[in-house]
Amino acid sequence: xxxxxxxxxxxxxxxxxxxxxxxxxxxxxxxxxxxxxxxxxxxxxxxxxxxxxxxxxxxxxxxxxxxxxxxxxxxxxxxxxxxxxxxxxxxxxxxxxxxxxxxxxxxxxxxxxxxxxxxxxxxxxxxxxxxxxxxxxxxxxxxxxxxxxxxxxxxxxxxxxxxxxxxx
Numbered sequence: 062x063x064x065x066x067x068x069x070x071x072x073x074x075x076x077x078x079x080x081x082x083x084x085x086x087x088x089x090x091x092x093x094x095x096x097x098x099x100x101x102x103x104x105x106x107x108x109x110x111x112x113x114x115x116x117x118x119x120x121x122x123x124x125x126x127x128x129x130x131x132x133x134x135x136x137x138x139x140x141x142x143x144x145x146x147x148x149x150x151x152x153x154x155x156x157x158x159x160x161x162x163x164x165x166x167x168x169x170x171x172x173x174x175x176x177x178x179x180x181x182x183x184x185x186x187x188x189x190x191x192x193x194x195x196x197x198x199x200x201x202x203x204x205x206x207x208x209x210x211x212x213x214x215x216x217x218x219x220x221x222x223x224x225x226x227x228x229x
Contacts, residue, residue, distance in 0.1 A: 066091060066156055068123055073175050077125045077155045084150040090132055091156070093141030094118045104169035109140050110206045111165075117141060126170075126185050127157035129178035133202020134162040147202055161188045161195075162203045165210050 065084065071077045084090050096118035099106050105122045106114040116122065124132075124144065131154065132144040142163055144156065157176070160167050167187035174185050188196070188207040196203075 064091070066120065068120055071125075071155070073177070074125050076123055077157075078120050078123050080150050080152050080154050080156055082152050084146040086146055086148055088146045089135075089143050090146050090150065091119070091121055091124070091144040093121050093137060093139075093143050095139060095141045102164065102166065102169075106164070107142055108164040108204070108206070109136070109142075111210055115141070125155065125157050125176070126160045126174065127176040127178055128159060128174060128182050129176070129180045130158040130162070132156055132158040133199060134158060134204050135202075136204060142204065145202060159199070160185055161191050162199060162207075165189050165207055 065080060065082045066078050067081050068076055069079045078091075080090070093107075094117060095109070095115045097116050099114040099116055102108065102114050105116060107117055107121075109115050121142065121144070131147055131150050133147050135143045135145050137143045144158055150156065164187045166189060167185055170185040173183055174181055182195075184190075188203070188210075191199075
């Protein structure tokens, strides 16, 4: 069965997932399925709520990070991440998403980012490390719990005088 994508070798990143057909803006590119729960965050972990991490099955864990991704995240009814086209994707293009679209913190990639895009931020970071402009660019294509965590942290960082305080 051809789902519209396949695993291929890449020159700079080892393996990657590539489109075997075209996808329209907003079309579901890959359907996420949770393989198992994890005890902690790690390089292939997907955060699915504030304190829960899972490992996706299938090829979702093989999709590479990009600082200028062609896919975003939507949670499906099982709580897994579906990858949704942020713009049209042509057959032969690598399918990518920004790992910050799913994980609040990413501390597992010490080396420099290798996405090679004009908007590369040089490091693979989590949602908390993104500038406000980038967060706004991703509106509608991120896991909703990331916004909830931002709101919770903003509420706890404001003291009774209404002034913000430093977060740890």
